[in-house]
Amino acid sequence: MEVLSDDLNGKQVEAVEHFEKAILVIAGPGTGKTKVITHRIAHLIRHHNVSPEQILAVTFTNKAAQEMLDRVMDGDLVDSDGSRGVRIHTFHAFCVGLIREFANEIGLPRNFAIFDQEMQDAILVECIREQQTSQFNFPLPSLRDILGSYKAKFGNLDSGITEFETYSGRKIKGGDEIEAIQNLISAYQTKLDAHHALDFTDLIAKSVGLLEQNLVVREKYQRELKFILVDEYQDINEPQYQLLRLLCCQPENNLMAVADSDQSIYSWRGSDPKFISQFKVDYYPKVVELTDHYRCYKNILDAARSVITKNSEYNTIDLxxxxxxxxxxxxxxxxxxxxxxxxxxxxxxxxxxxxxxxxxxxxxxxxxxxxxxxxxxxxxxxxxxxxxxxxxxxxxxxGGEISFREQFAKNVVAYLNFVEWRDMPLQAERAINFPQRRLDDVSLARLKLLAQSQGVQFCDIIEQVDDYPQYFGPLTRKSVAQFLAQIDEIKSKLEEKNVVEIVDELFLSLSKWRLPYLDSEVLELRSEAEIPNLQEAAGVLYQAIIQQKPIRIVSGDDIDTSCAVYIIQQVLSEYLDAKIEVEKEDSLDNVQISIDESRSFIQISPPSTPENLLIIQIRYTVLSIVALKLCQRLMAKFEDQNFEDFIVYDLATVGNNPKWAEIIEVGATKLDQMGNALESRHQLVKPTSWIPPTSVNSYNISNQMVANKSPIAEVLPNFINFIDNQVLVGHNIADFDNEIIRRDMVKYLNREFQNAAYCDVLAVAQRLYPRQNPSFEALAEKFNIIEEDARPTGIVDTTLKIFRQLVNEDAKRRELTSLAEFLPLVGLAILYRSETTPKYNQILYRASLRYLRNNQIQSYGDFLTSITSVSEGEKLINQLAENVENFKESSLDFRKSQDVDWEERTLGFMKDLSNFEQNFDAEEIGIADFLKYFNLINRExxxxxxxxxxxxxxxxxxxxxxxxxxxxxxxxxxxxxxxxxxxxxxxxxxxxxxxxxxxxxxxxxxxxxxxxxxxxxxxxxxxxxxxxxxxxxxxxxx
Known part of the structure; x- marks a missing residue:
């Protein structure tokens, strides 16, 4: 371990060895400011016996925080025992922990959600549409800048704001524009409040409010944080300044600010060099000026200094x-x-x-x-x-500000990549689940495991799903077949077309596969009460099909019953290969399904009481709705998941950074086919360093408990044998647990961690509940699961319960939106019954119109021809077609639906594609050329x-x-x-x-x-x- 004063100049040593009271380090570019901060942390620990947990270092970016952490943890400055527990965070990360701990004190649930930029953009787009404001006038990056600046300055809608500024330097003035922006901000904040959510700017403001108003919380943090070090101090804004003031313990004021006023470049988000002057007034700090510059050649530094001295205020230090x-x-x-x-x-x-x-x-x-x-x-x-x-x-x-870098564009190009080069697993995975999900998370992980075990590409295994009926139900198998057919159709149209024509064809194809329900409508369907006897009736049909019993359907001959029978007949025969006999009886006003020529049968009808009937009682007299629901439930039974070869696991670690975290316990449970626990392994691990109090409190694992246990090098081989070649399930395993396993396998076993098949509970929750907190604790609370043990033993049990809840929720939503190809028949039946008023019927009817918008009603061929002979049949079909056209013209519906989003994104993509084409010879640009370009600009x-x-x-x-x-x-x-x-x-x-x-x-x-x-x-x-x-x-x- 190096002597701390080695490789430091005199001024740096002076800053590093400063102990108590405030210190301001004026550090111009290239003067070694990060070295000063990390060496001072080490000096406090090694020479003043300051506990690592009592030191907080804050900066602005994850990259800067990681670099600082790496320097502190690498063992040269402080041994690994001594540096554990140092708090090195961005301002936002620190505030997340503070608010989580005391959320109830400011009226928030402990598991409040945090909206990232992607979600923030989605909310802003919603507000723009609802306010009928043009997004052209207020691009999202500009709105984001305005919102952040507005909140950073503690803006108030009643404060008489007359001007907004954006990152690009644009000034927005004028009554109408200001009023429009204020309305957007108000609507945006209302939506955040409704979801109990905060954005990144809120994190700072809420933390300041909490510390100001709650003396107990403020004193707690002041006791815990004896030394605070701030990097890039010139970039702080008013809320961040107030946060530091409230955290700093009086009268010690052990606050270190490292700053250079000449590098203050973020005024659009509230930063101001004045806070350096204010620091001198508030804290009377010792001032150390770093004057030795180690980066630039002298002529470059002299030129830069010549420019900056033209400012009215600048750092007068000679470098x-x-x-x-x-x-x-x-x-x-x-x-x-x-x-x-x-x-x-x-x-x-x-x-x-x-x-x-x-x-x-x-x-x-x-x-x-x-x-x-x-x-x-x-x-x-x-x-x-x-x-x-x-x-x-x-x-x-x-960076870059073109739509080619958006997720939508990446999904579209995934199709093109898969068409052009099929041996691209990540592209195939992205394409098959766009524009709607064809594969649930369990099936996707299963396919990856099959590909891994057989030594083939994911792209190859999806062509073999029919060979695995024990893992994939008929809906999944047909959906994959449709995807592959779609790919072949697109590929057949590629020859002799330029990239613009190809993408235009692709959008036409993709439109047909969009989910015809809005997200809000899916949730409405999900909340609808269960139809009486639906589950029992689906169970009867399920057993009949499994046992290959003949099924006979008898019904009346009106439009509704004809549509209902057709739906049932097609599902049973086309999806399930069942033997069906259909008979019409003019006197009937219901649908009867008999099994194996017995007297017991299912009847879809208004309430009745005959003893030999299993009656599905309908609410709104539309039989076709119930027929669709019955078939959806029946298909869901055939889609039940097989959890064989799945294993839930968790690691208890010291530290929460996968680069440095050290395992102190492993735990895993294998599942049986039904998803129940089959076999478990749990083992404590002796780390190379001591377990700090924060980790002891988190896991209830003390240093005494691990003192005589085996190190990870000895534990890892058996644990890997237990979890290898399985689908791994866990919370946040993609970015944490799997990375630690991968790191330690290379280090101790000298081999790579090959397991690519996993289900990350965090990712599944984020997809199903995008506006809710997906943390482990929040999910346990959401599903009323009691966390009995914080160690991997209990974490694995709780994770399994959460996982099953998420899988069930996903299955239910997939059930409700399945068999969309039969929606037009439901639409006809609703028109026939004149039952468009009930909300549930409205949702299905509008979904039928959306489906027909991209799919021609003539696709039902002979069936539609047959029912046009029925009274009013042709008239109703024409009316439905007319309603589809009216639906297309309905700006009200478009403004409030995902249709707007789809249209805007497709237009944006085509615009960027045209711009790309203008820079090249259009006749020479094919799909391969465009894909090379796209993949280049989107590489990490x-x-x-x-x-x-x-x-x-x-x-x-x-x-x-x-x-x-x-x-x-x-x-x-x-x-x-x-x-x-x-x-x-x-x-x-x-x-x-x-x-x-x-x-x-x-x-x-x-x-x-x-x-x-x-x-x-x-x-x-x-x-x-x-x-x-x-x-x-x-x-x-x-």
Missing amino acids: NSHRVTQQNPIIHYTLRDSDQEAEHVIKIIRYLTEECDYKFSDIAVFYRSHLVANKLENRLIDENQSVEEEDIIPFQRI PEADKDELTLMTIHAAKGMEYRAVIIMGMEDGVFPIRYRDQTRQEIEEDRRLFYVGMTRAKERLYFTTVRQRQENRVQASSMFIDEIPGDLLKSWASK
């Missing part, structure tokens, strides 16, 4: 670069247009990699706005497709991969590269220009430019174009003019 021996000129290129700019940036990249021995990962391209980089990205893709593999420029683009960034990086300067905060190219250095682009712009806003853009410049270690380039937009000539950025001429080399194209 001394330690990199003075070799310097490369800073170069500014002025180019004709954005096409030439893209070409020239690529030339710079090739020069650096081919002539200067740079790796692609040593280089980054920055810009103020994403739009600036679009031409470059397209040019890189185009060039990479036309050169030899060794000449490709691999790159990743961070890989830190250790040799790739060029494209990102906004805001996203580059905290990064460093050997070479940086900053594009778009024109007035109006950087800085952004708009009406009524203030000096402060220009100065923030100057700070942003300073941040971008100081990411460069060795080489720095700027590009300006004379004409970025047609018919508009632009001048060079004022920031370029602020760099001294002796530090800048300029070049201009002719």
Whole structure:
């Protein structure tokens, strides 16, 4: 373990060794601020015997928190025992724990939900539609910025707000727009309150309110947190400032702020350099200025300092670069247009990699706005497709604001990927469950296990589902067959078509498979009371089919009974291969189903009392509704899950980060075919370090209990033998338990964890209940499951109960929406009976219209022809068709349904596809070319991969590269220009430019174009003019 003062300069040592009272560390770029924070944590633990649990370090991003944690945990600063328990969090993560503990004190349930950005967007879209506001005028990113800024500043709808600002710099003023936004915010907050949910901004504000109003809670945290360290202090806003003030124990004020006012670039979310000055006033801190700079060559640092000193307020500390021996000129290129700019940036990249021995990962391209980089990205893709593999420029683009990066687009492209390249398991899994789920979570996991055990691809095993009737019911098998037929149909239409035509064909195909029910309607159906005797009748039919008994149906001849009989006949014969005999009796007004020529039969009718009848009593006189319900329930019985080879497991660990967490107990239970516990294994594990009090309290596992137990290296082989080649079930196992098992298998067994088949209870709950808290505790509470033991023994038992509840809920919803192809017949029957008023009937009727919107009623062929001879038959069919057309024109229905979402997303996708096509030769762009492009822009960034990086300067905060190219250095682009712009806003853009410049270690380039937009000539950025001429080399194209 290193001596803490080693490798630290004098100022850093002064900051690290400061003990009590407040300290403000002024740390410019490249001065080692993270090193100071992590070394100070270690110093407090090693030299002052401060308990790790009494230290809180907060920062702004998960990446920064992870980096800080890694440095503290790597063993060089503090041994693994000493560092366990240090609280290193983002502001939001810390506040989640605080509010969860005392939610009842602020009127929230303990298991309140937290809405992430995806859910926040969904709520905002709902509000936009309900308010009949144009999303074009208020794009979601802008609304998100406004909402966050509004809440961060403790906005009040009655506070007379006259202006909103967005991340892009757009100012929104004017009575109508302001009123529209306020209405949206009010509606948004109402929806959050209705779901007992908070968004990320609420987490800070609610924490501040709790600490302000509750002395007991405030004193508790002040006792526990003896030392608080804040990274990037210049980025805090008012709520975060108040949070720190309330957490800081008086009179000690052991608060460390590491800040640089010149890097404050988030005013649109409430950040302000004034909080640095306020810190000095409130805490009288010791001030330590870090003056040694270790990142940039001296000329780059001098140029950056020359720019930032043009601000009215700036950090006056002189930074001394330690990199003075070799310097490369800073170069500014002025180019004709954005096409030439893209070409020239690529030339710079090739020069650096081919002539200067740079790796692609040593280089980054920055810009103020994403739009600036679009031409470059397209040019890189185009060039990479036309050169030899060794000449490709691999790159990743961070962020971007095009719909190709949305989940909808990824689902659509999954189809195209599967059509083009069938050996892509993840694409097949995504495609088969879009636009509606064809496979439930259990069946999906079963398919993965079968593929794994047989050594074949998932794509191959889905073609073999008919070979496994013991695992997959007839509905699932038919649904998979329909998917494969759909894929073949699409593939047959691909030849001699460009990508736009192909995608247009795909959307036509996908529309037919959309679920005809709204999400809200599914929940309405779910809440409907059970029809009397429905379960018993389905059971009678089930046994008859299993025993292969003949089934006879007798009914009247009106439209409703004809439709009801047809539904039953088709389901029994087509899905279940049952032998059916149908007979008409004009005198009957019901449907009778007899089994094996016995006198006992099922009758669908109004209430009656004959002793030999099992009567399904209908509420609204529509027999076809009950026929559909009966068949749905019957099919559900054939879809019962087989849980053989499923195993529920859990790990108790010290720590909640899978990179560092250490196992202290394992537990697992195998299930039988019915999902009951069959065999269990539980074993305590001796960790390499002590168990801190927080973990002891969480699991009721003490250091004494594990003192004489075997270490994980000895426990793991037997445990893996028990769980291997099974479908693993657990809560949050995908991102936690499985990752720990994978890590330890490599470390101790020297082999990979191959198990790809699992059911993550967290993911299933998020899908079924997207607006509820999916945590383990919340799910147990939701299903009234008593958690008897916090150790893996009890966790596994509770997880199994939760899992079965979720599987049952999913099965029920699937039952209610199954057999949608028969909805038009139900619609006809409802019209015939004139029973469109009851809410349940309304839902089914509207679902029948939605189904018909994308599927022609003529698909029923002979049956429809036969009933048109019945009185009023043809008239009703025409009326239904007319209602479908009226339904298409119903803007009211569209505005409040998923239909709007589908249409907007398809239009957005086609628009982006057209933009993509414009940058290439349309005649040469096929599906393979587009898929390569799409898969490239949607790859997850890989830190250790040799790739060029494209990102906004805001996203580059905290990064460093050997070479940086900053594009778009024109007035109006950087800085952004708009009406009524203030000096402060220009100065923030100057700070942003300073941040971008100081990411460069060795080489720095700027590009300006004379004409970025047609018919508009632009001048060079004022920031370029602020760099001294002796530090800048300029070049201009002719």
